[in-house]
Amino acid sequence: MKEVLFVPLPHQILIGLDRQRYAAGKMAFLMKQFHFVLVILVLLMASCSLPPEYSGTKYKRTDHVDMYYSFNDVKRDYTVIGHLTSHKYPDKITEHNLLAYAKKMGADAIILTGLDLTKDQEGAVALKYRSGSL
Numbered sequence: 519m520k521e522v523l524f525v526p527l528p529h530q531i532l533i534g535l536d537r538q539r540y541a542a543g544k545m546a547f548l549m550k551q552f553h554f555v556l557v558i559l560v561l562l563m564a565s566c567s568l569p570p571e572y573s574g575t576k577y578k579r580t581d582h583v584d585m586y587y588s589f590n591d592v593k594r595d596y597t598v599i600g601h602l603t604s605h606k607y608p609d610k611i612t613e614h615n616l617l618a619y620a621k622k623m624g625a626d627a628i629i630l631t632g633l634d635l636t637k638d639q640e641g642a643v644a645l646k647y648r649s650g651s652l
Contacts, residue, residue, distance in 0.1 A: 570619040574600015574644055577624025583617050584627035592627065595648040599625060602642040606633060612640045620644050 586592055600623060604615050620628045625644035633640050
């Protein structure tokens with residue numbers, strides 16, 4: 519039995535090359551889409567931060583919240599209205615989260631109480647100024 523050698527015609531070669539280019543182009547397109555979706559998911563996950571937890575009394579929302587680092591720094595009469603805890607993020611993000619949530623709870627000021635290393639959380643005490651104190 520003779521072995522038959524198959525020699526493609528020129529148009530068959532071009533069709534085969536087109537199919538290869540199409541498959542390679544389609545695969546590259548799918549990889550670009552995958553990378554785009556992956557980048558978007560990573561950015562979404564990185565930008566999400568959990569809201570602080572609050573235990574205490576809630577008041578009408580305030581427009582401004584003062585921030586202190588020590589009870590001795592507060593020069594006005596106040597009442598402690600609650601406690602805030604936030605997951606530890608970079609300092610600016612943690613402070614922003616605590617201040618924003620304190621506004622929602624009606625606090626006039628917060629005192630940052632420090633980092634709890636066992637829970638990786640930052641704590642704060644929410645204050646309400648007594649009327650007439652300055």
